[in-house]
Amino acid sequence: MTKRQGARPERAALVGLIAGRARRLDAERSLEELAGLAEAAGATVVLRVLQERPKPDSSTFLGSGKIVTLAASCAETEADVVIFDDELTPAQLRHIEAAVERKVIDRTQLILDIFARRARTREGKLQVELAQLKYLLPRLVGAGVALSRLGGGIGTRGPGETKLETDRRRIRTRIHAVSEDIEQVRQRRAQLRERRHKASVPTVALVGYTNAGKTTLFNALARADAEASDALFVTLDPLVRQVRLPDNRELLVSDTVGFIDRLPHALVAAFRATLEEVADADLVLHVIDAAAPDRDRRDRAVHQVLEEVGANDVPILEVYNKCDAITADERRRLQDQDPAALCISALQREGVGELIDTLASRLALDIRRITLTFDPDEPADRERIARVYRHGRVLEHETRDGRISLVADVPRRLVSRLESR
Ligand SMILES: Nc1nc2c(ncn2[C@@H]2O[C@H](COP(=O)(O)OP(=O)(O)OP(=O)(O)O)[C@@H](O)[C@H]2O)c(=O)[nH]1
């Protein structure tokens, strides 16, 4: 089933909560970000509501009085859809929808919708669809009144202009089929990574908040031309390219999906195949938008996702990007805060050479001196010798009794592979 959106953009009312100790400023920025997300999903924002209360109401999120006010404002502004800045429980979703008498979606569903719009490859589409279906299933409990009313638009679109399945039994079947397909993709990726490991090329994974400039930096490093744009979640599928270091060694750099505050858990889980690239890297390069007003909130979000994908024990290098867009004073403050910080401009290719040098030394730092003996008649041993020469620094080479013995400095992560036979 394919259904195209009509030409008229959906009119969206945004609702956020200033809850508990959360600062008003954070809530405001979060709502600002939600507006950006709504626009990325093709909506026009016609109303913003920020409500202060200690914690969300378990039934209506805002409380029954405020919900009535919200319904009136929505009618007045002719909003088609109400978007909540937090994930709603299935019960909240039902109650709110009944009260405001129009489509209600939450931050999670909105992000999933954007991912669905952006997904290009089979892998990306499968992963997004899985996350969407897993989100939907518990929300179709009962008669599924709420969702059956959804005509179209945000929250009803699957990847690639498909309409999402809303029949529970068919959703279950579909979840099963999609999961199996993803598992195959995951295995294929794992094989590719294994092959790269065998080739002993170190990998660097670019991570960061969406729109931080990862793809721009990726292009600068790899002299590639992947799509970078001032929109959220432009990149979904991992790209891997070779980068040659000044000392002629090679490394692989991967660009992947951007992170965001409260990245839906279902999405992280579904993107496991993609995000394993990060967990498996030798170094994570965290690209930070130096010009973003809420760096701390973004920073927390990135670290949370890294932890969720099991990448928190990969060494990390932080880079402040967009330093062309901040004042000299701000730059100095940054450097005071974090003396090791690298300030670059991926867009203007400033500091990229220095970054490459840093990458080279960070990847080379972890070196061990080893002595190995090889049998040059063995093809596997000849391959190992070649590998030592390619990736290490050979200090001694001695041939005795038909055997070759090498003393070399090699990256620690390669030691086990060179010694194993
Ligand atoms: N001023 C300035 N803008 C930059 C810089 N680097 C990237 N940008 C801009 O920031 C926007 C986002 O860049 P991308 O490279 O697409 O960001 P990304 O992190 O890959 O974003 P997603 O893939 O959407 O998560 C684009 O408009 C870039 O031109 C920089 O160094 N300075």
Ligand SMILES: [Mg+2]
């Ligand atoms: Mg990108």
